[in-house]
Amino acid sequence: MIVNDLTVEQSAAAWPVFxxxxxxxxxxxxxxxxxxxxxxxxxxxxxxxxEGRLGAWAQAFIHGTPQIRSLC
Incomplete structure (x- = not known):
């Protein structure tokens, strides 16, 4: 019988990292x-x-509360 015990610790820098x-x-x-x-x-x-699908897709990459602004 082989018994294996593994512990994985994950960490990351606070967003954004740059x-x-x-x-x-x-x-x-x-x-x-x-x-x-x-x-x-x-x-x-x-x-x-x-349908706003592009905006919703892009928003998924942005951290925080969305703010609606005009591009022009």
Whole structure:
């Protein structure tokens, strides 16, 4: 008879583990006027999302309370 006993301890750094700009803590992101000019049409959705599925998917990656903001 072989008996095996194993203990696993998991740990992780507090979220986030890297520094990000305060405006990037919520989705949709709040862009400065200069950033919006640089991003141009890249901030526009390529297709409609009337059910909000894309927003819900993206929100799953953001920690904290969501804040609704306009991209423009």
């Amino acid at each position: 520094r990000i700009a305060p405006e990037a803590h919520s989705f949709p992101f709040e862009y400065s006027t200069d950033d919006l000019a640089a991003l141009g049409t890249l901030v526009a959705l390529e297709s409609d999302d009337p």
